[in-house]
Amino acid sequence: QVHLVxxxxxxxxxxxxxxxxxxxxxxxxxxxxxxxxxxxxxxxREFVARISRTDGRTYYADSVKGRFTISRDNAKNxxxxxxxxxxxxxxxxxxxxxxxxxxxxxxxxYWGQGTQVTVSS
Numbered sequence: 848q849v850h851l852v853x854x855x856x857x858x859x860x861x862x863x864x865x866x867x868x869x870x871x872x873x874x875x876x877x878x879x880x881x882x883x884x885x886x887x888x889x890x891x892r893e894f895v896a897r898i899s900r901t902d903g904r905t906y907y908a909d910s911v912k913g914r915f916t917i918s919r920d921n922a923k924n925x926x927x928x929x930x931x932x933x934x935x936x937x938x939x940x941x942x943x944x945x946x947x948x949x950x951x952x953x954x955x956x957y958w959g960q961g962t963q964v965t966v967s968s
Contacts, residue, residue: 849873849957851943856962859933863966867928869943869959880946881919881926882955885939885964895941896928899951911937933966940964 855867883895896917897906905917916929940963944955
C-alpha cells in the first residue's frame with residue numbers, strides 16, 4: 848500500500864551536513880507517524896528520529912540529539928532528516944519508515960530500501 852523511497856545519501860567529511868529525503872506514495876501520508884533508522888556494518892538497526900502524525904512532535908536518539916532534525920511536508924508526502932555536525936560514527940545505511948498505527952508502539956508498517964551515508968575522518 849505504501850512505497851517509501853529515500854534519497855540524499857552520500858559521502859561527506861566529518862563536521863559536514865547532509866539532508867535526507869523520504870518520498871511516500873500513500874494517499875494518507877498525513878496520518879502516518881514517520882521515523883528514521885540506521886544500520887552500520889556489524890551493528891543492529893537503531894532508532895534515529897520520529898515525528899508524530901498529529902501534532903508533529905519529534906523524538907531523537909541521544910546520539911543525534913542537537914545535531915539532527917526531522918521534519919515533514921505533508922503537501923509533498925515527504926519526510927526529511929537534516930544531519931549536521933556529522934561524525935564518522937554516523938556512517939550507516941539510513942532507512943525511512945511509516946507507522947499507520949493510532950498510537951506509538953515502536954513498530955512500523957512500511958520501510959524504504961535505504962540510502963548510504965558515509966562520513967570520512
